[in-house]
Structure formats: structure tokens, C-alpha cells
Amino acid sequence: MKITKISVYRVELPLVAGNYNWSFGRFITSYDTTIVGIDTDAGIAGWGEACQLGPAYLPAYAAGTRTGIAEVAPHLIGADPTETEHVYWRMDMALKGHPYVKTAIDNACWDILGKAAGLSVSVLLGGRYGDDLALYRSISQDTPDNMAKEVAEHRAIGFAAFQLKVGGDADDDIARIRRVAADLKPGERVVADANTGWLPHQAARVVRAVSDLDIYIEQPCLTYEECLTVRRRTDHPFVLDECMDSVEMIVRGHADGAMDAINLKIGRVGGLTRARQIRDLCVSLGIALTIEDSGGGDIAAATVGHLAQSTPEKFRLMVTSNYFKTELRTADGAPTLDNGRMATSTEPGLGIQPRMEVLGDPFVVIA
């Protein structure tokens, strides 16, 4: 099988809440997402999506994604998309770094491999654990009462796991965490995610002030080294996210005892080929995972679903529901939200069919 054409689409997905504020005054009002379609000489097409949380979250941005794909794609015409590692090698030879650029292409190749094999991507990634996925709700940074209200609204529709966006003023964050914790029900899980927003002295104050609460702390500070100093000053279970961007960082973090869990974003590490490698390493090392991406719509939801579904339940700390922050549907067959859970397709590949009328005209086509 050979790749004959790569088409790139840009879709703007407005957020239902209008605004999503994740840390230190940084927010978005829509997902600027990139969807890639790969055509082959076998008549099988594959689809992938890459979406960043705006340009200020990770060293990645939407326009860069599309420009990068246009740079890489000519090197892939004629390659066999079912040879996922070989395609990745070609991408790495054509463009050093920039894993977010490679994400949608890589995921589309997995979709093609699944369709060619007659197997779902979750089966290709190792097999399916459980029937569906319990999701968490990320709670946009707001006043303590408003955050508690959003938790209550989502508890009422089946959610039992919540990620509080903190990483602002330390005193405000202590109030946010304590206010939400006051209402928690047995069995609920709460992660306070600072998204790199605190300096170590601020993080030290927050973890001390909430030391009596059964909560997780996620990525308090910008760098790995800063996070490690906070880790050594708290006994809260500890999640690293933004700084866990490679196999090397997982190995280093494990050796240092720097985390109990990581937040694995498929787009940050460059697609399913790399995410699977990191997931498998974490399972081998006893490191739990939050499995997600930085945003996107139906195709990204399906992709995250397959990676999460193929991860043993014991290792799933959280699975994102961020796709349901938008109501613009870009594909049929994608997971839907049901009582705080989503089920992943058992159809071949990712199990989705894009809505071409929503995708519109391609941004660029390489053939």
C-alpha cells in the first residue's frame, strides 16, 4: 500500500462555555484544530487530528502544525502507511523535532493500518480493557464557589473525577481547592493542576495548606527541576504533565522518584506511535497515566479513547472529556458522552467517518 495524497483541513471548534481558563490568565475560546486525511492506492483512507490548547500552552501552535505538515508530507508520498514506525522514521528524517506536527499524520496511519487489518486501533495497541472509560471533567479556573458549582453540575451527570485548574494566586488556589474538597463525595478523585503556574515557594505554601486533603497535585511549576523540589516537600500523590515530553524524561523522572503518574498527551509526544511507547514504559514501571490530548474534536476523542481503552484500568488515573467542551461534531462514529463515560468504537481503525461538510475545503493538499 502506498500513500498517494495528504489533505489538511482547519476547523474552528467553539467552546460551549465560551472560555476555558487553565492557568495564570491564559485562556482559549475555541479549539483551532487540524485534521489530516491520507489517501492510498488501495482505496483506504485514514484520518488523524492534532489540536493545541492555543499557542501559549505548549511549544506548539495550530498554524505551525499545518505549516509543518506541508513540510513533511511530500516526503511521505509513496510510503506504506501500515508501516507506522517506518513512516515515523521518514518524518523524523524530514523534520527534526516538532512532534506535534507529526501527530495527525501518525494517527491517520494507525487508522489505515486498522482498516487494512480489520482491527480497531485499541486492539492494535494491545487489546481492550473494560467496556468503556470513566472520564474526568477539567474545571476552568474561576472563583471557589463557581468551581464548586461546575463540579456539582458534572457530578449530577455522572462524573466522579475532577481536575481543578489552579496555578494562579496561591491564596486564591488554596481557597479553590478547599472549597471544592468540602463537597466531595466518597470515591471521587480530585487533581489540582497548576499547569506550570506556580513558583516553588507558592507551590510549597499550597501543598502545605491542603496537606489534610486527599487530592493529587499536578505540574506545579514550569521546569522538571522546580517540580522535583515541590515533590520532595509534599506527600500528595504527584502527577507530571508538561515536562514529561519524551521517553528520556519518563526514565529520568522514574529514577528520581519524581512522580506517581504522568499526564500523557498524544499530541505533545507526536502521535500514537510515540504515545504507545511511553504508555507501555509507564505500565512496566508502575506509573499511572492520565490519557488525553490538549484539545480537539471527534477524531482526537476517538484516538484518545483507543489509547485509553488499551491501557489496563489499574493504570488509568484519568481520561479526558475535553472534546465535549465543544458541540461542533466533525465525525460520525466518535465516542459520545454518557453518564460521565465514553465508549470506544470496535470498528476497524479509529472507527470514525469525517463529516466532509464540516471540514470544508482543504487548507492544503499534497499529492
Ligand code: MG
Ligand atoms: Mg495537566
